[in-house]
Amino acid sequence: MRIDLMAGMSTGAAARSVAAPPTILVFDSGLGGLTVLEQVRRGRPDAAYVYAADDAAFPYGRLSEPVLVERVLGVMERLIGLHAPDLVVVACNTASTLVLPALRQRFTTPFVGVVPPIKPAAEATRSRVISLLATPGTVARAYTHDLIETYASACAVTLVGAPNLAGFAEAELAGMPVDDVALAREIAPCFVTLPDGRRTDVVCLACTHYPLLLARFQALAPWPVRWIDPAPAIARRVTQLLGPGDRNGPDAAPVLGAFTGGTGLTGPLRHSLAARGIASVAVEAMPLGLQ
Numbered sequence: 221m222r223i224d225l226m227a228g229m230s231t232g233a234a235a236r237s238v239a240a241p242p243t244i245l246v247f248d249s250g251l252g253g254l255t256v257l258e259q260v261r262r263g264r265p266d267a268a269y270v271y272a273a274d275d276a277a278f279p280y281g282r283l284s285e286p287v288l289v290e291r292v293l294g295v296m297e298r299l300i301g302l303h304a305p306d307l308v309v310v311a312c313n314t315a316s317t318l319v320l321p322a323l324r325q326r327f328t329t330p331f332v333g334v335v336p337p338i339k340p341a342a343e344a345t346r347s348r349v350i351s352l353l354a355t356p357g358t359v360a361r362a363y364t365h366d367l368i369e370t371y372a373s374a375c376a377v378t379l380v381g382a383p384n385l386a387g388f389a390e391a392e393l394a395g396m397p398v399d400d401v402a403l404a405r406e407i408a409p410c411f412v413t414l415p416d417g418r419r420t421d422v423v424c425l426a427c428t429h430y431p432l433l434l435a436r437f438q439a440l441a442p443w444p445v446r447w448i449d450p451a452p453a454i455a456r457r458v459t460q461l462l463g464p465g466d467r468n469g470p471d472a473a474p475v476l477g478a479f480t481g482g483t484g485l486t487g488p489l490r491h492s493l494a495a496r497g498i499a500s501v502a503v504e505a506m507p508l509g510l511q
């Protein structure tokens with residue numbers, strides 16, 4: 221693919237002319253990035269896609285910051301070498317809130333990250349009581365705290381670092397859903413009533429795994445709230461950077477799956493992946509600690 225930048229425009233905001241369908245690599249620690257892949261494919265159905273899951277290191281939410289930075293740089297080096305993508309979507313809040321500057325410094329490939337949707341949540345709330353549901357890693361990040369200070373200083377924000385939810389979402393996709401009690405326990409701290417009676421009306425889905433469980437969250441919520449998934453905005457950003465492509469072109473090729481572990485690739489999970497357009501999966505073993 222060729223990307224032409226218009227004279228005088230910076231890389232990020234440039235208008236581009238596209239000569240051939242791009243290859244887009246969507247990356248996550250596991251299966252959460254599938255929720256982003258789905259939206260990005262809607263925007264650019266003509267593109268070639270690689271869905272890369274660093275499942276050997278899953279879950280990222282438990283890794284220390286220095287370990288996570290080294291891990292993502294190492295895995296990305298391998299993935300970029302193998303697939304030469306035109307653009308990478310880091311479909312993981314836990315990684316994006318930490319590693320994007322290092323990725324941009326190391327590689328020339330453009331990166332689009334997924335970060336907690338604090339700004340749209342602050343715009344959507346009426347009660348000014350919002351919650352951020354994320355991994356323990358994401359709620360601890362300085363980046364997340366800066367976003368809150370910048371966009372939601374007028375709101376009461378509850379940070380909920382759910383230790384098990386990403387794993388629950390993976391189990392759901394593999395056909396082994398956890399029970400309602402376990403799920404309700406993880407989301408319960410999101411629902412807050414202040415002494416003045418105002419209560420949470422918006423919850424940010426700040427981990428890409430969580431939209432996989434959205435229907436169950438809605439059923440288990442003690443009262444209705446608006447759940448904000450940043451994936452559609454990410455897809456718009458990708459289309460803005462790469463251009464709209466040819467919507468009348470030939471059908472897109474199946475997505476190639478690339479896993480670093482592969483131990484969880486059971487029959488039911490492969491079936492779920494195939495239903496999401498990932499018909500073939502390659503395992504490039506990369507155990508945690510060996511990057």
Ligand code: DGL
Binds near residue numbers: 249253278279311
């Ligand atoms: N899907 C990831 C995120 O958006 C992380 C899940 C994990 O590996 O802990 O944060």
